[in-house]
Amino acid sequence: MADELIRSIDKATLEMLEKAEKEQVSTVFSRADQIKPCPIGVEESCCKICAMGPCRMPRSKKGEEKARMGVCGATVETVVARNFARKIAAGSASHSDHAREVTETFLKAAQGQAQGFTIKDEIKLFEVALDFGIEIEDRSVTDIAIELGQKALEEFGKQHGELTYIRKAPLKRQEIWKKQGVIPRGIDREVVEIMHRTHMGVDQDYVHILEQATRCALADGWGGSMISTDLQDIMFGTPVPVVGTINLGVLKEDEVNIVVHGHEPLLPELLVTASRDPEIKKLAEKAGAKGINLAGMCCSANEVLMRHGIPCAGNFLQQELALVTGAVELMTVDVQCQMQGLQDVAACFHTKLVSTSDRAKIQGATHMEFHPDTGLDTAKKILRLAIENFPNRRGPVQIPDHKEDIVAGFSHETINYLLGGLFRASYRPLNDNIVNGRIRGVAGVVGCNNVRTVHDSAHIAMIKELIKNDVLVLTTGCAAMACGKAGLLTPEAARAFAGEGLAEVCEAVGIPPVLHMGACVDNSRILVAASAMVKEGGLGDDLSDLPVAGAAPEWMSEKALAIGQYFVASGIFTVFGSPWPTLGSDKVTRHLFEEYEEIYKGTWAFEADPVKAAQRMIAHIDTKRKALGLEKARERVLFDMAMRRNLT
Numbered sequence: 255m256a257d258e259l260i261r262s263i264d265k266a267t268l269e270m271l272e273k274a275e276k277e278q279v280s281t282v283f284s285r286a287d288q289i290k291p292c293p294i295g296v297e298e299s300c301c302k303i304c305a306m307g308p309c310r311m312p313r314s315k316k317g318e319e320k321a322r323m324g325v326c327g328a329t330v331e332t333v334v335a336r337n338f339a340r341k342i343a344a345g346s347a348s349h350s351d352h353a354r355e356v357t358e359t360f361l362k363a364a365q366g367q368a369q370g371f372t373i374k375d376e377i378k379l380f381e382v383a384l385d386f387g388i389e390i391e392d393r394s395v396t397d398i399a400i401e402l403g404q405k406a407l408e409e410f411g412k413q414h415g416e417l418t419y420i421r422k423a424p425l426k427r428q429e430i431w432k433k434q435g436v437i438p439r440g441i442d443r444e445v446v447e448i449m450h451r452t453h454m455g456v457d458q459d460y461v462h463i464l465e466q467a468t469r470c471a472l473a474d475g476w477g478g479s480m481i482s483t484d485l486q487d488i489m490f491g492t493p494v495p496v497v498g499t500i501n502l503g504v505l506k507e508d509e510v511n512i513v514v515h516g517h518e519p520l521l522p523e524l525l526v527t528a529s530r531d532p533e534i535k536k537l538a539e540k541a542g543a544k545g546i547n548l549a550g551m552c553c554s555a556n557e558v559l560m561r562h563g564i565p566c567a568g569n570f571l572q573q574e575l576a577l578v579t580g581a582v583e584l585m586t587v588d589v590q591c592q593m594q595g596l597q598d599v600a601a602c603f604h605t606k607l608v609s610t611s612d613r614a615k616i617q618g619a620t621h622m623e624f625h626p627d628t629g630l631d632t633a634k635k636i637l638r639l640a641i642e643n644f645p646n647r648r649g650p651v652q653i654p655d656h657k658e659d660i661v662a663g664f665s666h667e668t669i670n671y672l673l674g675g676l677f678r679a680s681y682r683p684l685n686d687n688i689v690n691g692r693i694r695g696v697a698g699v700v701g702c703n704n705v706r707t708v709h710d711s712a713h714i715a716m717i718k719e720l721i722k723n724d725v726l727v728l729t730t731g732c733a734a735m736a737c738g739k740a741g742l743l744t745p746e747a748a749r750a751f752a753g754e755g756l757a758e759v760c761e762a763v764g765i766p767p768v769l770h771m772g773a774c775v776d777n778s779r780i781l782v783a784a785s786a787m788v789k790e791g792g793l794g795d796d797l798s799d800l801p802v803a804g805a806a807p808e809w810m811s812e813k814a815l816a817i818g819q820y821f822v823a824s825g826i827f828t829v830f831g832s833p834w835p836t837l838g839s840d841k842v843t844r845h846l847f848e849e850y851e852e853i854y855k856g857t858w859a860f861e862a863d864p865v866k867a868a869q870r871m872i873a874h875i876d877t878k879r880k881a882l883g884l885e886k887a888r889e890r891v892l893f894d895m896a897m898r899r900n901l902t
C-alpha cells in the first residue's frame with residue numbers, strides 16, 4: 255500500500271488494511287479515497303432545508319466580495335448557525351435517546367421486570383435519589399429505585415422549569431446560565447426547539463439560534479448523558495480501575511469471537527453474564543472451540559471493559575478491520591457509530607452481523623431485538639448463533655499480534671477515593687497538587703477517530719504534549735482507546751511520558767497520567783469531576799476559573815459537537831481538530847471563538863495541528879493559573895541551607 259504509513263499510527267490497523275487491500279475488501283479507508291469532502295459543505299455554507307434550495311453560498315473569490323444569501327434571503331451566518339445547531343440537536347438526541355433506553359430499562363429492573371438486571375450500586379442509588387429530591391429514609395431499595403426511574407424519565411418530557419442535574423454545577427455557573435437564559439427545561443423539548451427554530455423561515459438571528467444550541471447541549475451534558483452514566487452505574491456497578499487489554503490482538507484464533515459494538519451497554523452486560531454460563535461454554539467446546547471470547551468495539555467496548563475487564567478490540571476506524579481478520583463469528587450492533595459498510599465486509603467472511611436495537615436496522619444483517627424483559631434469553635440466543643457459526647470460518651485467519659495492557663475505569667467516585675481514601679474521599683490532594691504546581695492543570699481529551707486524519711495520531715501527539723507538560727489528562731470514547739493502544743493507560747506511562755511533577759503524583763497514587771473515564775456519554779463524569787474540584791476550594795468559584803481545557807482532535811460525530819458545546823457553555827476552553835464546521839461564516843466563528851468569552855467565560859477554538867492545539871491548551875491553563883495567583887508555584891525553587899535560615 256503506497257501511502258499506508260499515513261493511514262494510522264497503529265500497527266494492527268496497518269496490517270489489516272494491507273489484508274483488506276489484498277483481498278479487495280472495501281473499508282472506510284478505501285472509500286475515503288474515492289469520495290473527497292465537498293468544499294462548500296465542509297465550511298457549512300450550504301442550505302438544503304427547503305425545496306427552493308439547496309442554496310450554495312461559497313466564499314467569494316478574491317476581489318469579488320458579494321453578499322452571500324440563499325433564495326429566501328437567508329444570510330450565510332444564519333445558514334452556518336442553523337447547520338451547527340442542527341448537528342448539536344442530533345448529537346444531543348443521540349446521547350439522550352440512549353439515556354431514555356437506559357432509564358426505561360432501569361425502571362423495569364427496579365420493578366423486577368428486566369431479565370438479568372438488578373440494582374448493583376446501592377450507595378450510588380441513594381446519592382442520585384437525593385439529587386432528585388427523593389426521600390430515602392426507611393424506604394426499600396426497590397421503592398427508591400422505582401421513584402428514581404420515574405423521576406429520571408420525566409426529565410425527558412419536562413416542558414417547564416429546570417433540569418434537575420443543573421443544580422450539580424457550581425452556583426456561579428448556574429447564575430451565568432440563568433442570566434443568559436439557557437437553562438434547559440426538558441431534554442426532548444430542547445432538541446425539538448432547535449429543529450423548529452431552524453426550519454425554513456423561523457429563527458433568523460445567528461446569535462439567537464446558537465443560544466438554543468447551548469440550551470440543547472446543556473440538556474445533553476447535564477441531562478441525558480449524566481442520567482445514563484448514573485443509572486448505568488447503579489444497575490451495572492460504578493466502575494473502579496480494572497486491568498484490561500486492547501487492540502485487534504485480543505481476538506483469539508481458537509475461540510468463538512463475539513464483538514459487541516455500539517453504545518448502549520444493556521445487551522453487552524447480559525452477553526457478559528451469558529458468556530460465563532457453563533452450558534454456553536460447553537456448547538462452544540462441542541463446536542470445536544476452546545471457549546467464548548467476548549470483545550468490545552467503540553463505546554460499548556469502554557462500558558464492558560470498565561465494568562468487567564472485557565478486552566477491547568479497537569476504536570471507531572477498526573470496526574471493519576476486526577472482521578477482516580476472518581476470526582469474528584458474530585458482531586452485535588445497536589445504535590451509533592456503526593458503519594453501514596460493516597455488512598459488506600461481514601459478507602466477505604463468515605461473520606454474522608446482528609442488529610439489536612428497535613431504532614436501527616442494517617440491510618442484510620440479522621435482526622435480533624433486545625427487550626429488557628427477555629434480554630438474557632436474547633443474549634443466549636446470540637451466543638448460540640455465534641457458536642454455530644464457528645465451524646464456518648473461510649480461509650486462513652489472520653489476527654495481528656498487537657495488544658497492550660491498560661488500566662481503565664476512573665469514575666468520579668474512584669478518583670475521589672483514590673486521592674482521599676475511603677474515609678476522607680476528596681479532591682483535596684488533586685487541588686493541592688495543582689496549587690503547588692506539580693500538576694499544571696487538567697485536560698479532557700475525548701472524541702472519535704476521523705478517516706480524514708491519520709488514525710489515532712492526533713490524540714497521541716496532543717496527549718503526549720500535555721502530559722509532558724504536567725497536565726493530567728482525562729479521556730473517554732475512541733480517544734481513550736487510542737491512548738490504550740499507545741501504552742499511555744498504565745501507571746508505568748507516568749515515568750515514561752509525563753513531566754516530573756505529574757509523574758511524581760501519579761507514582762505516589764499509583765495511577766496513569768491519562769485516566770480512562772469511559773464512553774462518550776461519560777463525558778458527564780468530567781463535568782462532575784471539574785465541579786468537585788471547584789467545590790473542594792482553592793481554585794476559584796466557577797468551572798471557568800479552573801486551569802482546565804478540553805479537546806477533540808479527531809472528532810467526526812455530531813455528538814462530539816454537542817459535547818464540545820456543553821464543555822464551552824460550562825466555561826471550559828475547548829479545541830477541536832479538523833474540520834471546523836463554521837468556517838463558512840467569519841461572524842459565527844468569531845461569536846464562538848471570541849464573543850463566548852464574554853458570555854460563558856469559555857470559548858471554542860480550532861487548531862488542526864495537535865501539538866499546537868496542546869500548546870494553546872497549556873497557555874490557557876497557565877492564564878488561569880496566573881489569574882488564581884498560582885504561577886509562582888510552578889517556579890519550583892530548591893532551597894539551600896542559607897535560604898532555609900532566611901525563612902526563620
Ligand code: SF4
Nearest residue numbers: 301304307309324326
Ligand atoms: S431555506 Fe432559504 S437558504 Fe435554505 S434552501 Fe430554502 S431558500 Fe435556500
Ligand code: SF4
Nearest residue numbers: 570591701702731732
Ligand atoms: S468516540 Fe466518537 S467514534 Fe468513538 S464511539 Fe464515541 S461517538 Fe463513536
